[in-house]
Every structure is written in structure tokens, then in C-alpha cells.
Amino acid sequence: MMTNNRIRIAMQKSGRLSQESQALLKQCGVKINWNEQRLIAYAENMPLEILRVRDDDIPGLVFDGVVDLGIIGENVLEEEELARTSAGEQVSYKKLRRLDFGGCRLSIALPREMPYQSIQDLNNARIATSYPNLLKRYMQQQGVKFKNCLLTGSVEVAPSAGLATAICDLVSSGATLEANGLREVEVIYRSKSCLIQRALPLDEEKQALVDRLLTRIQGVQQANE
Ligand code: PRT
Ligand code: ZN
Numbered sequence: 001m002m003t004n005n006r007i008r009i010a011m012q013k014s015g016r017l018s019q020e021s022q023a024l025l026k027q028c029g030v031k032i033n034w035n036e037q038r039l040i041a042y043a044e045n046m047p048l049e050i051l052r053v054r055d056d057d058i059p060g061l062v063f064d065g066v067v068d069l070g071i072i073g074e075n076v077l078e079e080e081e082l083a084r085t086s087a088g089e090q091v092s093y094k095k096l097r098r099l100d101f102g103g104c105r106l107s108i109a110l111p112r113e114m115p116y117q118s119i120q121d122l123n124n125a126r127i128a129t130s131y132p133n134l135l136k137r138y139m140q141q142q143g144v145k146f147k148n149c150l151l152t153g154s155v156e157v158a159p160s161a162g163l164a165t166a167i168c169d170l171v172s173s174g175a176t177l178e179a180n181g182l183r184e185v186e187v188i189y190r191s192k193s194c195l196i197q198r199a200l201p202l203d204e205e206k207q208a209l210v211d212r213l214l215t216r217i218q219g220v221q222q223a224n225e
Contacts, residue, residue: 006047007202007209009069010061013052017193020101021071025050028216046209056080062093065198068206073102075131075170075191082133092199096214100221102193104172106131109182111159116185119144122166128158129168131189138188156180 011021025032031044041050051067059080062070084091108127110116119142128149129135139146149164156176158164168188171177177184195217197210 005205006042006049007069007206007213008049008051008067009071010051010053010058010067011071012055012058015055017055017071017073017102018052020099021193024071024099024101024217024220027220028213030213048209048213059093059196062196062198063091065200068198068202069096069210070196071099071193072196073104073191073193074098075104075106075134075189077194077196078189079131079133082137086133094197094199096195096197096210097217097221099193099195099217100224102191104170104191105187106134106168106189106191107171107184108135108166108168108186108188109156109171109177109184110166112181112183114165119186122146125165126163127166127168128155128164130155131168134189135168138186156182 012018022032022034030046030048032041032050033044034041039052041052043049051061053061055072055076058070058072059077061067063080063084081091108119108122115121123144124146126147126149127135128151130150130152132148132150135146135148149158151158151163155167155169157180158167159182160180167182170191171184174184195214201207202210
């Protein structure tokens, strides 16, 4: 693989985190020529390049040291970390900073009319989710058994389609649950986006640039407070 002296940062190409990730770099004074079609974008005023990928790929790229930095939702980060550790892999990375965008919660929701007292009511129920590892961790902590229905999209229609009793999905405003006749009964994880760095040390120059970038991010966050 080609090595270069630029910091390589992975960001979501298009989706809920992409605009704010781009805006954050801009606020930090990084000038980038964005070309919608390109996988890689280069900064004009510092040795930094941006790899634009699906958010799901970002944790792995950082864990594997393919990129130096990543901006990613904690939900996706922890899900991938749990998936790898439960497969017996060692995972290491550094969380540099929690960011101010991408806030959401991972929640269990049920058909509105279904009675619910506590999580025990879901003993042996089938739950549809795209986050099987975060759900499993939570259910284990609660001591409740469940059956998985793994869906990477359209999770909210699983109960009405007869695929599952309940769902475990991301919620921000709650409008999607409402529109699908579901009600939120347990919040199992609260997430924001974050900046992560690979565990393998960077050379001195690169680390100095990362440190500078981090100081600027802190400045931007304080200014927005
Ligand atoms: O294509 P790619 O794989 O990169 O993107 P994606 O479609 O997997 O992810 P994307 O862009 O939808 O979300 C990226 C990240 O944004 C998530 O991993 C979260 O960290 C964060 N985020 C914040 C959210 C939401 N809020 C959110 N509301 N991600 C998804 N949603 C969805 C949720 O799944 C549900 O379908 O929005 C719907 C609920 O929203 P409300 O407002 O109706 O409650
Ligand atoms: Zn994704």
C-alpha cells in the first residue's frame, strides 16, 4: 500500500453525519475541494485527506489502521466493536472527542396497544434490529432472553409485517415510531458522533497535526456552547 505524509480521515459520504462532519472541518479552518463523485477529497491548506465512505465501514477502517482518524456515530462504533470482540478479535482505538451532532438514542419500541410493564415482558420475544450486539449486551445485563430478527432497514415495519414483536432502533424526534403505531419503552443506548483515532501511533508530524485539529475542534465546540 502507498504511504504518504497526509493525515487520512474517514467520514460518511452521504447521510445524517456528512454535512456536519464537513462543516466541522470547515469551522476548523480546513479548506477542502469537495467533489461529490470522488472517494477522496484533499485539503488545500494542510496535509490532510478525506476518505468518503459508508458510515458502517468507518470503525473497521480505524480499527485496522487503514485511516488515521474517523468521524462516526457511537452507536455504529460500539456495535462494530462488540461484533469484533465477540468474534474473538482484539479491538483498539482512541476516542479523541465526543462531537456536538448526530445525537440519537437506541430504543426498544412496541406496538402502541401492547401492554408493557417492564423489560421482563419481552422474555423470549422476537426483536427486530440493525444493532444485534448492543441489544444483546443490554438484554444480558437485564437478564432477559430474546430472539433476534436482523434487518438493516425498514426495522419500524417489522411488527406490523408480523416479523417481530418489538423493535430496537434509533430514534431522534420519535416521528417514525409514531407514524408506525409504535411506542418507545426503553432507551438502551444514547449516542452522538465522535472523533476517533487508530491505536497504532502516528509519526510525530502527523500527531502534531491531529493535536492541532483537536484543539481547534475544542475551540469550535466552546464557541457554539
Ligand atoms: O449510507 P450510510 O450507511 O453511510 O448511512 P446510513 O443510512 O446507515 O446512516 P444515516 O445517515 O441514516 O445515519 C448515520 C448516523 O446518524 C447514525 O448511525 C446515527 O449515529 C445518527 N443518527 C441520528 C440517526 C438518527 N439520528 C436517526 N433518527 N440515524 C438514523 N436515524 C433514523 C432511524 O433509524 C429511524 O429510521 O431516523 C429514523 C427515526 O428518526 P425520528 O426523528 O423519526 O425519530
Ligand atoms: Zn450505514
